[in-house]
Structures are given as structure tokens and as C-alpha cells.
Amino acid sequence: MNIAAQIGQASFGERAARVAAIARAHADQVDKEGRFPREAVDAMVVERLLGIQVPPSHGGEGATFSDIAELCSIIGQACASSAMIFAMHHIKLSSLVEHGPESPWHSTFMRRVAGEQLLLGSATTEGGIGGNLRNSICAIEVADGICRLEKDATVISYASYSDAILITSRSHKDAAPSDQVMTVFLKDQYTLERTHVWDTLGMRGTCSDGFLFKGEAPAEQIFPSPFAEIAAQSMLAASHLLWSGVWYGIAADAVAKAQAFVRAAARKSPGQTPPGALRLAEISNQLQMVRSNIIAGLKTYEDAKRDHEKLSSMGFAVAMNNIKICSSETILTIINGAMLICGIMGYKNGTPFSIGRHLRDAHSAQLMISNDRIYGNTSSMLLVHKQDTSLLG
Numbered sequence: 001m002n003i004a005a006q007i008g009q010a011s012f013g014e015r016a017a018r019v020a021a022i023a024r025a026h027a028d029q030v031d032k033e034g035r036f037p038r039e040a041v042d043a044m045v046v047e048r049l050l051g052i053q054v055p056p057s058h059g060g061e062g063a064t065f066s067d068i069a070e071l072c073s074i075i076g077q078a079c080a081s082s083a084m085i086f087a088m089h090h091i092k093l094s095s096l097v098e099h100g101p102e103s104p105w106h107s108t109f110m111r112r113v114a115g116e117q118l119l120l121g122s123a124t125t126e127g128g129i130g131g132n133l134r135n136s137i138c139a140i141e142v143a144d145g146i147c148r149l150e151k152d153a154t155v156i157s158y159a160s161y162s163d164a165i166l167i168t169s170r171s172h173k174d175a176a177p178s179d180q181v182m183t184v185f186l187k188d189q190y191t192l193e194r195t196h197v198w199d200t201l202g203m204r205g206t207c208s209d210g211f212l213f214k215g216e217a218p219a220e221q222i223f224p225s226p227f228a229e230i231a232a233q234s235m236l237a238a239s240h241l242l243w244s245g246v247w248y249g250i251a252a253d254a255v256a257k258a259q260a261f262v263r264a265a266a267r268k269s270p271g272q273t274p275p276g277a278l279r280l281a282e283i284s285n286q287l288q289m290v291r292s293n294i295i296a297g298l299k300t301y302e303d304a305k306r307d308h309e310k311l312s313s314m315g316f317a318v319a320m321n322n323i324k325i326c327s328s329e330t331i332l333t334i335i336n337g338a339m340l341i342c343g344i345m346g347y348k349n350g351t352p353f354s355i356g357r358h359l360r361d362a363h364s365a366q367l368m369i370s371n372d373r374i375y376g377n378t379s380s381m382l383l384v385h386k387q388d389t390s391l392l393g
Contacts, residue, residue, distance in 0.1 A: 012063060015047040016071040024078035028349075030205040031081070031357050034198065036161050037205045040075070040082035041119065049086070051114030053093050058107065059114035065094075065238070066298045069245035076249020077256075080361035081205025083249055085119075087242040088157045088206075091235060092120040092166045095182065095223070098234040098305075105220040109164075109184060121162030123213060127152040131370055134231060135177040139170035140222065147183060147219040154196060154210045163187050167213065168227055180227035183217070190215035202360035233311045237301050237320045239369065244294045244327035247365050248287075251331040254358045255280075255287050258338035261345065261353050276341035283337040290330050297323035314385040321378045328365035335359050 023040035030037045044050055053068060054060025068090050076083035093113060100106030112118060124133040138151040149169050159165060164186050171181045196210025223230060258280055265274035300319050304310045335358050339346045342353040349356055 012049075012052065012067050012071055013074065015049060016074040019043040019047055019049065019082070020075050020078035023075055023082040027079035027082070028357065030079060031202075031360075034200075034204040034207070036158060036207045037079060037082040037085065038161075040079060041085060041161070044086060045117040048117060050089060050093075050117045050119060053090055053097055054110050054114040055097065055101075058101075058110045060110075065241060065301060066295075069241055069294065069298055072242050072245030073249040073252065076246040077253040078249075079205070080246060080250050080358070081203055083246040084203055084206050084243075085158055087246050088122055089120050091238045091242055092122050094234045094238040095166065095230050096184075099223055099225045099230050103220070103224050105218070106184070106223065109221075116163075118163035119158075119161065121157045121159050121165040123151065123153045123156040123159070123165050123167035125153060125155045127154050127210075129177075131373065133168065133369070134180070134228070136168055136170045136180050137177065139173045139175060140181060140183060141173065142219045142222075145219050146216060147222055148216045149183065149185075149213070150215075151213045152195070152210075153213050155198075155208045156192070156211050156213065157208045158206055159192055159209060159211055160207065165190065165213070165215075167215070171226070178228065181222050182227045182230055183215075183222045185215040185217050185221065189217040201363055202357070203364045229312075232317070233308065236317070236369075237304075237311075240320045240324035240327075241294065241297050241301060243365070243368060244290075244297070244323060247327050247331045247362065248290050248294055250358050250362050251287055251290060251334040254335040254338040254355050255283055257346070257353045257355060258283065258341040261342045279337055279341050283334045283341075286330055286334045286337075290327055290334070293323055293326045314381045315388055318378055318381055318385060318387070321374045324369070325371055325374060325378075328368075328371060331362050331365060332359075335362050 019040060022043045023037060026037060026039050052061045052063035056062050072083050072087045075086055096106055096110045100110055125131060126137055128137050129135045138149065140147050140149045151167060151169060156165060164184055166182055166184055168180050168182050170177065171179050191214050193212040194209050195212055198207050198209045262274045262276045262280050304316050310316055335355060339355045339359060342355060345351045345353040346355040348354060
């Protein structure tokens with residue numbers, strides 16, 4: 001049976017599991033060398049996972065966000081950098097899927113992503129804005145049907161390896177910082193001059209260096225919807241949910257290592273409760289809480305997508321913010337608990353119970369859209385919005 005036939009008969013989960021096996025084999029090397037997880041990303045292409053979110057009408061498979069979050073978790077249990085690249089790609093693809101169908105250029109490009117398995121990068125940060133993706137200093141210039149943009153991007157997700165970059169800017173030179181648009185630039189339409197090197201504590205394989213971006217392309221590649229609408233209705237929810245899927249995967253693998261450690265200790269001392277057993281029960285409970293939080297968030301998003309008014313509401317924004325906060329903060333407690341269970345064998349690299357990479361990768365979670373910024377935004381909304389206390393939503 002050829003690979004196309006195998007893929008056609010396999011579930012999303014089975015295809016992601018094959019990617020995860022490859023990602024796991026190279027995860028420690030990717031982390032140690034801070035290199036792009038080429039093997040894992042190539043496997044995503046082979047398994048045709050980069051286009052699954054695209055609707056069947058445009059050549060994709062119509063995967064739901066719940067489907068994609070589950071794949072983020074599967075790959076995240078093997079290699080957080082590989083999973084984060086997969087999540088970031090699908091976060092950008094969600095902007096195309098939700099806001100591109102009415103635009104002939106973006107609709108055609110969506111078909112290309114599915115057909116050619118193109119990898120989409122993200123450039124929403126900029127020097128001088130303090131990490132606030134809803135503000136831009138740079139402005140796109142449009143003349144004679146051509147748009148030009150120069151942006152000092154402090155971080156561009158895996159920029160050197162992307163087939164296209166979706167980048168934000170002010171809509172014109174006289175626009176307010178929050179009056180933004182997002183534009184698709186293809187690989188042959190921009191140049192990158194590296195300004196910052198991605199030498200980080202964790203998530204090292206995402207290779208998100210800083211660059212001076214200079215692009216020129218047909219103006220039709222600017223999204224017709226303002227970025228404020230894209231951010232509120234797809235990007236922020238997609239980010240919080242798919243990132244949470246990755247983080248859950250990291251924590252789940254750490255708990256699995258801790259469980260294996262406790263079981264090994266139990267076999268050595270039959271009839272005795274191993275020292276880490278109670279702590280294992282505690283972190284298992286916390287992991288279930290994160291899982292339930294993400295599942296509830298995915299249902300909230302899928303329900304809200306049928307009602308654009310709800311999708312842009314304060315209540316929806318508060319709910320998505322809370323999911324991100326809970327996931328990003330709780331996984332650190334879980335992984336630290338797993339480290340305490342495994343002891344020195346978890347602290348050391350190169351053992352079956354090593355958790356150092358998991359802990360370092362997890363520390364990025366509170367910084368990807370700063371939790372302090374999210375708390376600030378949520379507190380402002382709660383001054384005027386009544387908290388939903390219904391169990392049924």
C-alpha cells in the first residue's frame with residue numbers, strides 16, 4: 001500500500017502518532033542544539049497534517065479545533081518545539097479559514113496551503129510595543145496595487161523555515177497603533193535580516209529569531225478584515241486553545257514519566273506504597289483539571305463560532321483568557337511535582353525519567369502573551385461584564 005493510501009485510511013490521531021514517534025527520536029538533540037525539528041516537520045508534510053483545517057471545498061479535510069488541539073497534545077508529549085510549530089501554523093491558518101474565503105486571493109492561497117503543505121509563520125511582535133500584538137508601529141504602504149512593509153520584528157516564528165509569513169502592521173502611515181491589518185507575504189516576496197538570535201531557556205527548536213522584515217507584494221494579499229476582527233474572532237482563541245493543547249501534552253508526558261517511576265519503585269518493594277505515590281495522585285488530579293479546562297474551552301469556541309456577536313463578546317474573551325491562564329500556570333505545578341517524584345533521575349538528562357526539557361519548555365507558557373497582560377485585560381472587562389456562573393454555559 002502506498003503512503004497516500006495509508007494516509008487516506010488513517011485517522012488524524014494515527015497520523016499524528018507517527019509524527020510524534022519521529023519527533024521524540026530527535027527531541028533531545030533539537031533542544032540541545034537549538035535547531036529546527038526538520039524531521040518532525042517533514043513528517044507533518046508527509047502525513048499531510050498542515051492542511052487538515054482547510055475545508056474540503058478548498059482541498060483540506062475540515063478538521064475541527066478539537067481535532068487539532070488533540071494533535072498538538074499528541075505531538076507535545078514527544079517534542080514541545082515540534083508541537084508548538086504545528087500549533088502556530090494552525091493558528092495562522094485559522095485566520096485564512098475564518099477570514100479568507102470571501103477574498104479570491106486568500107481563498108486560492110488556502111488551496112495552496114492544503115495542496116502543497118505550506119508552512120505558515122507569524123510576525124505579530126515588534127520592537128517598541130512591549131509585546132502587545134494589538135498595537136503596531138510599522139505601517140504598510142500601498143501604491144499602484146502594490147503593498148510594501150518594513151518591520152523590526154523582535155520575534156518571527158521559525159521565520160527561516162516558513163513558506164509564507166502572516167505579518168501585522170498599521171493599515172496606513174497615518175493610522176492609529178491599534179488600526180491594524182494582517183498581510184500574507186510569500187517566501188519570494190520578502191527578505192529577512194537577522195537582528196536577534198533565539199537562544200532561549202526552552203522551546204529552543206522553534207527558532208524564532210528576530211528580523212528586520214522587508215516585503216513587497218500585490219496589495220490583494222492584505223486581509224480584507226481588519227486585524228482587530230481577526231484577533232477577536234479567531235486568532236486569540238486559537239492561540240489560547242492550541243497552545244494549551246501543546247502545554248497539556250508536555251505535562252501529560254511528565255506525569256507519565258512520574259507514573260513509570262512510581263511503578264518501578266512499587267515493583268522493587270511489593271506491599272509498600274512508594275514515597276511518590278500520593279504526589280502522583282495529586283498531579284494526576286491537576287492534569288485532569290487542565291484537560292477539562294481545555295475541553296470546555298474548545299466547546300465554548302466551537303459554539304461561539306456559530307454566533308459572531310458572541311465571538312466578539314467580553315464574556316467569550318474572558319473565558320478564553322481564563323483557559324490560557326489556567327493551562328499555563330497549572331502545568332508548571334504539575335511538572336515540578338513530577339520532578340519531585342522522579343528526584344535526581346528526573347533532574348538528570350539522559351535518563352528514562354528526565355524532565356528538565358519539559359520544565360524549561362513549560363516556562364514559556366506564561367510569557368506567550370504575558371499572563372500579567374492577560375490578567376490586566378480581564379480585570380478591565382470584569383469591571384463591566386457579569387461573570388457567567390452557569391455550569392451549562
